[in-house]
Amino acid sequence: MKTRMDEYWGKNLRLIAILLGIWAVVGFVFGILLVNPLNNFSLGGFPLGFWFAQQGSIYVFVVLIFVYCYLMNKMDREYDVQE
């Protein structure tokens, strides 16, 4: 039988998986694996791949944590496990 706690944990894992997916895409895929093709495009004075590697990925990392906090706090209240 699935308890409320299992459901909470399952949703938490799904959220972590999505956010870490974005983390991997901006950092490893855009910043490293696809850097050469992306460098053919430019963002202002930045080659795009270079921008992701040295600037963009860091901005995304910060946003990811705050999004996680917001959604988890909401979920904690929904499942009544908050403090």
Added chain:
Amino acid sequence: MSILAWTYIMVFITFGLYLGIAWRCRVQDTKGFYVAGAGVPPLANGLATAADWMSAASFISMAGMISFLGYTGAVYLMGWTGGYVLLALLLAPYLRKFGKFTVPDFVGDRYYSSTARLVALICAIFVSITYVVGQMRGVGIVFSRFLEVDVNTGVFIGMAIVFFYAALGGMKGITWTQVAQYCVLITAFVITAVSLSIKVTGNPIPQLGFGSTIAEGQYAGQYLLTALDNIATDLGFREYTSAFGPGNMNMLSVFCITMALMVGTAGLPHVIIRFYTVPSVKAARISAGYALLFIAILYTTAPAVAAFARYNIIDSLNEQPYAEAPSWFTNWEQTGLVAWVDKNDDGIMQFRAGAPFSGIPRFTGETGEHGQRLVANEPTDNANELYIDRDIIVLANPEIANLPNWVIALVAAGGLAAALSTASGLLIVISSSVSHDLYYRMINRQATEKQRMLVSRIMIGVAVIIAGYFGINPPGFVAQIVAFAFGLAASSFFPVIILGIFSKRMNKEGAIAGMTAGIGFTMFYIIQTRFFGVDPWFLGITAEGIGTVGMVLNFLVAFVVSSMTKAPPQEIQDLVESIRSPRGAGAAVDH
């Protein structure tokens, strides 16, 4: 006022501030000493974590490294920030809920084993000592240039200050001094970056100025990065923004190093321990966000500083007669961190790709016909005549940009703040691991609060002396062993903690086997490639990136061994269950 006078003033004011804070936060009990009474507000914890994390290497060396590496500098930028996403999502909230004092504590309790605790303890101490040694070198560099004292005197002053505020205030004192240290170091870094950005591009925001056009000079109107790429090609360097060019790191290396630094960051004991100091799970999550936000202010500015510095150095030195060299160049020449060899006897400095001579400069003590300090090193046969140590970039920047003397002094104070805040965070890890995990949990379970506090303070003293010793007699292998700290953290702590939280089935056999295999492989590989000159044999991955492979190995071995041995006892499964629910963290029991 002179740079020296300003530096004394800045250093005196900031150190006075740190000591004053430490005195106000002095503590008497182990909970206050180890985890600041678990009452630090999340914003303050974020500031303290940022200062704790940003060491002399981040403040002093990183922009310089990026300046020389171009695109590849991204391994440090992404590696040292991306780890916080892992920390916030996978570690911080659960470790806070577990709510004990140290990382070995979690490993020992979760895996119901003294062996696991001991392995974790040894790793924590080893990683922390490796790191402290690097900080002490940073203190030495800053003092010798700016206070014009002997390096040894500088290290002694640093040791005394760190000992005072760490021994007196423990984690609580350190937390609040780190908050002050963050403010000092970020102000220093940002003021210089903004001034450089205005000077080069006219844009006051370095993160944007870095992608803007150059304001004046022969490259006016070109995008800074495009100009850097063109100059690089002309002078025989590889393009600044291009990835994996000839002679550069390949994609696999960049990938593995970035991953190892991220996972290593998330596994470093002095970073993890900071999340024990906040009052709740919710606070632990958000304070990881604040920490990364404050770190990102420096980490998104650093690549801009790197590009500006690169441009300024080429612009102000290349093809200039030595007689007209800017004063920052001749000032730094006195420290031995820059040098010029006039290979073609024209009195003009040529900056080209490649090393000007073999090894680091060994000065003969004589000066040449243009007044330059002569070196005894064998010149190389390329056309490059300039030696510039990467560590000077940040410290020399205010002088390069002609900023007022008080800014130069502030940068010196910022460099010291960065080095000392990290050093003090590491000292607490060493002392709490020894006094709590070794002395209290493994040797003397009957120890009173007072005895444990005494052991903690003695351990801080011992650790300060060890760190100071290495600061005064820097082992030649400091640069070599830094890879160890991250490799070990990545291949030992990270998998064992993740599995402890996310797998109820993981048992002590799996964890111990995984840690042993991960660390064993990583250490063996680093020692082979760094000390015995063996070629990197595993897919060409260098010592910096091998922690990634060690981590994967750890996970695999742990899974295989745990599936062949019996499940952990029921109370451990209940413990894992309880860690997953945020409720009740504030009431976590002292033990």
